[in-house]
Amino acid sequence: LVLALGQDADLAVLDGVPGVTFSGGTVDVGADLMTGHQGIFAGGDMVPAERTVTVAIGHGKKAARNIDAWLRGARLEPAPRPAPASYGGLNTWYYADAPATVRPRLAAARRTGTFDEVTGGLDESTALFEARRCMSCGNCFGCDNCYGACPDNAVIKTGPGGPGDYEIDYDYCKGCGICAAECPCGAIAMVPEQP
Ligand SMILES: Cc1cc2nc3c(=O)[nH]c(=O)nc-3n(C[C@H](O)[C@H](O)[C@H](O)COP(=O)(O)OP(=O)(O)OC[C@H]3O[C@@H](n4cnc5c(N)ncnc54)[C@H](O)[C@@H]3O)c2cc1C
Ligand code: SF4
Ligand code: SF4
Structure with a gap:
């Protein structure tokens, strides 16, 4: 049935x-x-x-x-979507290797005599664990790397340091590209300066 x-x-x-x-x-x-x-x-x-x-x-x-x-009587202006980050744009060294999630497995000998689930689903802790494997491709996740790495203090925080709480102060930025190189998830792109 x-x-x-x-x-x-x-x-x-x-x-x-x-x-x-x-x-x-x-x-x-x-x-x-x-x-x-x-x-x-x-x-x-x-x-x-x-x-x-x-x-x-x-x-x-x-x-x-x-x-x-x-x-609030306002209209939401959606933030522009970041460009898709390719694998080459990620700094994979930043992300620790994650062991395989331990999910309940039915012993081989018991599988022939029951219809019980062989590989169990995710519970709350394993679901949270899987979610932490996200590499946040192209989306700032507030790691502070750019903020800490900029030699000219040109990365400024516009909030407590969460995702997207950063701006570049172009009066001080010399365009060295260190922030873009250090960003784990490809959220910073170097573009030619507008005249
Ligand atoms: C068998 C099955 C398997 C699925 N497998 C997958 C899968 O593997 N992966 C996947 O991504 N998606 C899967 N889906 C789809 C997924 O479950 C739905 O897309 C998702 O749950 C939709 O969320 P929802 O909040 O819009 O609606 P729902 O999760 O249906 O929530 C609506 C809620 O509103 C309540 N409600 C309805 N009418 C009223 C009312 N008049 N007053 C008050 N409350 C009301 C309902 O009781 C329900 O709690 C599956 C769906 C089914 C049915
Ligand atoms: S390009 Fe260089 S100077 Fe400009 S914000 Fe990035 S790290 Fe700082
Ligand atoms: S832009 Fe990149 S390096 Fe800077 S805080 Fe966000 S994720 Fe980290």
Whole structure:
């Protein structure tokens, strides 16, 4: 007996809400994830998208930022996306080798007499461990390498030192490229100075 679950959303909760429109079993939303009704946002499986966990989580973050902006009477200007970082743009020495995650394994002898799962799924600690293997390709993760390596103190912090909390002070930068060379994840690019 195979349990087959659908991924269609029950949209009854939005029936009759003025302005909300539907297409193909999903709720129509704008780029800010707001439905046709001011102040009602939607995301995840109930909007036209890939219907995966990562997309649903991303929609949650994106919707939260847009809701926050909407409540402040502002409009969210999305930050420009960083250019994709190639493998050659990464400093892989920075990242420690990670041992294989230990997941529960059923002893070989028991596998012939049971339908129990052979390799168990991730629990909270192993899921967090796997997430830490992310190399943050092209996205600053606030390691402070550029801040510490710049010989001219031209890298300045615009916040507590988290992802993206850095700016280059071009009055002091001499273009040596050390920051770009030291960045583990390829988040800094050297570009010709604009005239
Ligand atoms: C069998 C199956 C396997 C899958 N495998 C994968 C996979 O391997 N990888 C992957 O990335 N994705 C997988 N998916 C897809 C993934 O589960 C969904 O894309 C994701 O869960 C969508 O998240 P969501 O928050 O939009 O919706 P949901 O996770 O469905 O959450 C919606 C929540 O709203 C609640 N709700 C609904 N109506 C109301 C209401 N009127 N009032 C209050 N609460 C309400 C529901 O009870 C539910 O808790 C799978 C889905 C299924 C069904
Ligand atoms: S290019 Fe050189 S001087 Fe300019 S910010 Fe980077 S490390 Fe500092
Ligand atoms: S730009 Fe690169 S080197 Fe600088 S803090 Fe971010 S990740 Fe670290």
